[in-house]
Amino acid sequence: MGGRVIFPRVEGELSVRPEAAELIAIAEKVEAGERISREDAIALFETDDLLAVGSMADLVNRRLNGDRVFYVANQHLNPTNVCILNKVCVFCSYGVRPLADDAYTMSLDEVYAEAEAARSSPTREFHIVGGLHPKLPLSYYTDMIRGLKERHPTVHIKALTAVEIAHLARLEGVSTVDVLRELLDAGLDAMPGGGAEVFSPAVRSTIADRKLAADEWLQVHREAHELGIPTNCTLLYGHVETAADRVDHMLMLRDLQDETQGFSTFIPLAWHPDNTALGRQMGVEGERTGGVDDLKALAVGRIFLDNVPHIKTHWIMVTTKVSQIALSFGVDDLEGTVVLEKVTHAAGADTPLGLDLDEIVELIRDAGKTPVERDSLYNAVGEPVVA
Amino acid sequence: MTAIVSGAATGLAPVDAAERAEFASLYERPLLELGAMARERARAAVPGATVSYIVDRNINYTNVCVTDCSFCAFYRRPGHEEGYVLSNEQIGAKIDEAKRIGAVQILMQGGHNPYLKLDYYTGLLDYIKTHHPIHVHGFSASELDIIARVHKVDVGTVIGELKDAGLDSVPGAGAEILVDEVRDRIARKKIDTARWLEIHRVAHEHGLLSSATMMFGAGESRADRVEHMIRVRDLQCETGGFTAFIPWTLQSDGTEMDGTPEATASEYLKTIAISRLVMDNVRNLQVSYVTQGPKVAQVALHFGCNDFGSLMMEENVVSATGTDFIMPRSTLVQFIEGAGFEAVSRYQDYSPVRPDLDWYCGCSVCMDRRVP
Numbered sequence: 001m002g003g004r005v006i007f008p009r010v011e012g013e014l015s016v017r018p019e020a021a022e023l024i025a026i027a028e029k030v031e032a033g034e035r036i037s038r039e040d041a042i043a044l045f046e047t048d049d050l051l052a053v054g055s056m057a058d059l060v061n062r063r064l065n066g067d068r069v070f071y072v073a074n075q076h077l078n079p080t081n082v083c084i085l086n087k088v089c090v091f092c093s094y095g096v097r098p099l100a101d102d103a104y105t106m107s108l109d110e111v112y113a114e115a116e117a118a119r120s121s122p123t124r125e126f127h128i129v130g131g132l133h134p135k136l137p138l139s140y141y142t143d144m145i146r147g148l149k150e151r152h153p154t155v156h157i158k159a160l161t162a163v164e165i166a167h168l169a170r171l172e173g174v175s176t177v178d179v180l181r182e183l184l185d186a187g188l189d190a191m192p193g194g195g196a197e198v199f200s201p202a203v204r205s206t207i208a209d210r211k212l213a214a215d216e217w218l219q220v221h222r223e224a225h226e227l228g229i230p231t232n233c234t235l236l237y238g239h240v241e242t243a244a245d246r247v248d249h250m251l252m253l254r255d256l257q258d259e260t261q262g263f264s265t266f267i268p269l270a271w272h273p274d275n276t277a278l279g280r281q282m283g284v285e286g287e288r289t290g291g292v293d294d295l296k297a298l299a300v301g302r303i304f305l306d307n308v309p310h311i312k313t314h315w316i317m318v319t320t321k322v323s324q325i326a327l328s329f330g331v332d333d334l335e336g337t338v339v340l341e342k343v344t345h346a347a348g349a350d351t352p353l354g355l356d357l358d359e360i361v362e363l364i365r366d367a368g369k370t371p372v373e374r375d376s377l378y379n380a381v382g383e384p385v386v387a
Numbered sequence: 388m389t390a391i392v393s394g395a396a397t398g399l400a401p402v403d404a405a406e407r408a409e410f411a412s413l414y415e416r417p418l419l420e421l422g423a424m425a426r427e428r429a430r431a432a433v434p435g436a437t438v439s440y441i442v443d444r445n446i447n448y449t450n451v452c453v454t455d456c457s458f459c460a461f462y463r464r465p466g467h468e469e470g471y472v473l474s475n476e477q478i479g480a481k482i483d484e485a486k487r488i489g490a491v492q493i494l495m496q497g498g499h500n501p502y503l504k505l506d507y508y509t510g511l512l513d514y515i516k517t518h519h520p521i522h523v524h525g526f527s528a529s530e531l532d533i534i535a536r537v538h539k540v541d542v543g544t545v546i547g548e549l550k551d552a553g554l555d556s557v558p559g560a561g562a563e564i565l566v567d568e569v570r571d572r573i574a575r576k577k578i579d580t581a582r583w584l585e586i587h588r589v590a591h592e593h594g595l596l597s598s599a600t601m602m603f604g605a606g607e608s609r610a611d612r613v614e615h616m617i618r619v620r621d622l623q624c625e626t627g628g629f630t631a632f633i634p635w636t637l638q639s640d641g642t643e644m645d646g647t648p649e650a651t652a653s654e655y656l657k658t659i660a661i662s663r664l665v666m667d668n669v670r671n672l673q674v675s676y677v678t679q680g681p682k683v684a685q686v687a688l689h690f691g692c693n694d695f696g697s698l699m700m701e702e703n704v705v706s707a708t709g710t711d712f713i714m715p716r717s718t719l720v721q722f723i724e725g726a727g728f729e730a731v732s733r734y735q736d737y738s739p740v741r742p743d744l745d746w747y748c749g750c751s752v753c754m755d756r757r758v759p
Contacts (some may be wrong), residue, residue, distance in 0.1 A: 015420040050689045161462025290725040291682030321652035321683045328418040366651045
């Protein structure tokens with residue numbers, strides 16, 4: 001019986017051969033390195049062949065990133081939860097009205113005190129986002145960035161979503177480019193991708209009516225890219241949106257990326273319904289997106305957004321277990337240490353508030369990948385960590 | 388006595404050296420490739436893109452135990468103030484509650500309590516079948532062993548008497564890792580590999596179906612796990628009495644092994660896929676949503692699993708370690724359907740529930756009890 005092979009290896013670059021005819025055609029495009037269409041991406045969301053979708057995403061990712069999986073030692077800072085959109089964004093439980101009992105706004109000294117955690121840890125990035133405060137001026141943020149840079153000169157600052165930047169522009173009566181210039185001047189290194197939600201006007205009017213519209217969100221990112229500020233992009237999934245809504249959203253991101261090449265990373269965000277008006281209205285508090293849907297959002301994102309270098313899994317939202325599995329489904333970036341997460345936990349997340357670096361390294365290694373510590377700009381820092 | 392129970396028909400020969408080597412190297416394959424191979428086997432075993440689940444209730448009749456397993460947070464030594472034994476009436480009340488929400492069986496397991504004699508068990512089973520009839524899936528191999536030892540009779544006598552009194556099938560617990568070097572480290576006082584397999588063989592010979600579990604992530608090697616699978620497969624070749632294989636990961640919180648890092652999700656998915664490939668002759672492979680959480684359990688349906696386990700109205704043992712994922716039926720069905728499968732409610736023998744049946748269970752053992 002020697003030499004008998006019971007489980008032959010799959011031939012070709014895909015580890016799973018799709019079975020359905022429409023998937024075979026898409027897989028051929030992916031193998032040939034061709035761009036897939038809007039209809040192709042919708043078919044990938046709608047198929048039950050999760051493994052074939054994952055295999056295509058894995059191939060796209062390997063061609064871009066090899067076996068490397070990036071992670072960053074980061075710390076989230078949320079300076080305020082006061083938000084003039086607290087009634088508008090019905091999917092959110094973090095933002096509150098200014099006079100709410102649990103409203104808070106940190107003084108700069110409080111921000112600096114919380115950031116002191118970075119001194120005793122290998123933090124390389126502050127991720128700073130918060131509510132749209134009706135009073136806090138642009139100078140609050142530029143002073144904060146300067147103050148953090150003074151105290152932690154080696155830590156990158158990724159701060160303020162497009163929605164916050166547009167809000168500051170309105171508050172100050174200046175253009176969004178002016179706001180971006182002042183932030184850049186203060187030391188801003190990169191911009192996060194939040195506030196995109198879903199661009200479809202129908203969805204937006206349901207979950208975030210009167211929030212910054214799609215073209216305005218994209219315009220702020222275009223301006224940031226033109227100023228040389230790298231940014232991320234996101235998609236909030238798992239509420240009222242359809243597969244077509246998701247793909248149309250990603251199509252707008254892909255078009256802008258063709259124009260600017262300014263997006264570093266695409267991050268699908270799994271909606272958490274607890275304590276939100278939308279969750280109550282839909283009767284889904286306590287529910288979570290399925291693991292299959294989490295993996296599909298990442299994998300289809302990887303295949304469709306062929307011009308975005310990185311896809312990030314947010315373990316806070318999908319659990320560390322699903323994030324690790326995602327490393328086989330086209331994902332090359334694992335959300336970092338975070339230290340103290342507030343926004344998703346306000347909506348019921350039962351994941352940890354932060355992770356240790358060695359836990360992240362071990363998860364990556366256990367998935368058969370090579371961990372690479374990065375900074376905000378995806379430069380590898382030092383050698384891969386040896387645990 | 389039924390000589391050989393129904394189960395997956397199996398023409399497989401015992402595993403040879405070439406197969407053993409190839410099984411052991413499967414862990415080196417990419418995760419998705421393993422998933423696709425396992426999925427193909429699952430489809431052949433269980434056609435029709437269905438995923439089954441059972442509505443049942445765990446009843447832990449006693450927590451008194453003398454076996455001191457280092458991975459367990461549930462047991463209490465004899466004399467401990469938190470030790471308990473449920474009365475027949477308490478158990479009957481729990482069964483009635485379970486039946487009201489549609490339960491088709493109870494899973495009855497407990498500690499290795501040296502004060503309970505065989506007539507306690509036969510009396511309890513008789514009480515249940517007389518006053519609260521339901522399928523009783525109960526008494527894992529290590530419990531059957533201690534009953535036999537306390538009574539100084541062979542385990543076949545115990546199984547025969549329990550079956551006559553109302554035992555309908557035997558759970559696959561206590562298997563841990565069926566490699567004695569591992570068992571000696573984590574469950575020194577528990578029955579050894581040969582005894583576990585022997586007891587299941589005897590149960591099958593008495594016409595009782597059983598399942599087989601595997602608890603991994605307890606410091607064993609991947610080769611130990613593959614050996615465990617091969618041992619179940621080889622016994623299945625002889626008896627055909629295993630309905631399902633149920634792998635789960637050690638949850639160490641609150642146990643003597645506290646701090647043991649849990650097997651990761653990638654390792655879990657690889658292990659279930661390899662289980663499907665090695666145990667070609669065991670029809671059903673069950674996800675462990677109690678240890679993996681519903682998200683990973685859903686993904687596991689694409690890696691060779693075809694059963695979501697039980698709704699588990701009450702679960703004392705794993706929740707004693709802080710793991711707790713009990714969910715409503717609608718949520719469970721939604722998770723199965725969200726993965727692209729049809730959800731089917733089943734009996735313990737994995738046949739679909741027959742809502743019009745005028746008997747408490749449609750499995751063959753229970754149906755045999757219908758004729759006086």
